[in-house]
Amino acid sequence: MKIDEIVVLVEGKLLTHGANNNLEVAGAFAGDLMSDVLATIKPEAILLTGLNNPQVIRTALIADIRLVILARGKIPSEEMIELANNEGMPLISSPLGLFELSARLAKNNIVSFEQGFKLSRYE
Amino acid sequence: MSDPGNLSDSSAKRITRVEELAYELTIAEVMTRNPITLDINTSMREALDLIGKNKISGAPVTSNGKLIGILSTEDLIRSLRDGRIDRKVTVYMTQNLITIHEYDQVVEALKVFSKTKVGRLPVVDANNKLVGILTKGDISNGLLNALQRDLEAEELIRYRASHLFEDIVSDRTSLILRYAIKKDDFLHGGAASNRIKKALLRLGASKQIARKCGIAVYEAEMNLIIHTNHGGFLRVEVEQNKIVMEAYDDGPGIPDIEKAMTPGFSTASHEVRNMGFGAGMGLVNINNCVDEMIIKSSKEVGTNVYMIINLDKAATQD
Numbered sequence: 001m002k003i004d005e006i007v008v009l010v011e012g013k014l015l016t017h018g019a020n021n022n023l024e025v026a027g028a029f030a031g032d033l034m035s036d037v038l039a040t041i042k043p044e045a046i047l048l049t050g051l052n053n054p055q056v057i058r059t060a061l062i063a064d065i066r067l068v069i070l071a072r073g074k075i076p077s078e079e080m081i082e083l084a085n086n087e088g089m090p091l092i093s094s095p096l097g098l099f100e101l102s103a104r105l106a107k108n109n110i111v112s113f114e115q116g117f118k119l120s121r122y123e
Numbered sequence: 124m125s126d127p128g129n130l131s132d133s134s135a136k137r138i139t140r141v142e143e144l145a146y147e148l149t150i151a152e153v154m155t156r157n158p159i160t161l162d163i164n165t166s167m168r169e170a171l172d173l174i175g176k177n178k179i180s181g182a183p184v185t186s187n188g189k190l191i192g193i194l195s196t197e198d199l200i201r202s203l204r205d206g207r208i209d210r211k212v213t214v215y216m217t218q219n220l221i222t223i224h225e226y227d228q229v230v231e232a233l234k235v236f237s238k239t240k241v242g243r244l245p246v247v248d249a250n251n252k253l254v255g256i257l258t259k260g261d262i263s264n265g266l267l268n269a270l271q272r273d274l275e276a277e278e279l280i281r282y283r284a285s286h287l288f289e290d291i292v293s294d295r296t297s298l299i300l301r302y303a304i305k306k307d308d309f310l311h312g313g314a315a316s317n318r319i320k321k322a323l324l325r326l327g328a329s330k331q332i333a334r335k336c337g338i339a340v341y342e343a344e345m346n347l348i349i350h351t352n353h354g355g356f357l358r359v360e361v362e363q364n365k366i367v368m369e370a371y372d373d374g375p376g377i378p379d380i381e382k383a384m385t386p387g388f389s390t391a392s393h394e395v396r397n398m399g400f401g402a403g404m405g406l407v408n409i410n411n412c413v414d415e416m417i418i419k420s421s422k423e424v425g426t427n428v429y430m431i432i433n434l435d436k437a438a439t440q441d
Contacts, residue, residue: 035404038338051399058313062337
């Protein structure tokens, strides 16, 4: 899916500018704990999160995330939007909750970009 | 383009690189130099031949080097329609001249093009002598060339950085990056790690390696912010065949390292968890990203976490 299609689908608002609308995203991941995100997200995913602070953007950059959607109508701070703009990370705010967001994306052929966590070293 | 004299703060943030370039570039950098000019004694027929032969859409008319008018394709069409193609160019040329100075910004020309119907502007120097001609096509080409130069400059930086280890010969070459991390500085949490990731990409690391290093060092950075007495330091040493990352602090130390390595185990406060951290996955994540992790910790000295990624091994694995 392209970013403007996703904005419509999640009834959201794109808060950053200069996003490359031709960017195709195929998978997503939902989570509020940034370490969980780093542990299990595949590259090039959409990140759905209820967390609303600049670490979301920094985590997204570290984990090669393509697009961040803030759930439940969270409005980020000016600093967070500026960081996202400076680093070229598209940021959408959606009024929907994480479950509804996930369900709508899944219905539109967005697959899970969650990879199995390796527990073997600790078993 | 919006009126540049009337920028609000929010629209100012939206200025693109192309718009910046319209202010940075001068007319002299994008114009066509030594344009084909027509003498006042040239006939419309000769002008038609010249314009056709050189595939241009108009030309300035000069008298002893002084600019006196401009002839466009429309003027040629008018003379053909009138059947007066043997008259002099001075009969049909536009005398009401809009010129632009060679050291004006490109944005000035854009303003003229948007306000008037002219297709080309004669460019003059400080003495009003004709030095070039400017069309919208010249501006597009100039902007595209400038964007291309930007791209090449970044590629050159990347190329130079990625050949650092080949260009500088020693028995053992390494590059060391150091970052001081403050306790409780959640606002900048992850900023150092993102700089490290960018530096590694510039040095020629693959996306996978940069991501792994980024995740490991990000977790270590957040640990310094969350768990230390006074913050600490990140130190990254890049060598040709391995990257050694180190996070160190002066306390309070990890009482039980094995427990700290258990997925989900966390001593982080409720506040920290509300900020999205303290999932109890930090050290576990680091361990999953690096080839070797060594933790040394004591109450007296503090904690050192060594994280090593072997590049030769990784290159064959990925």
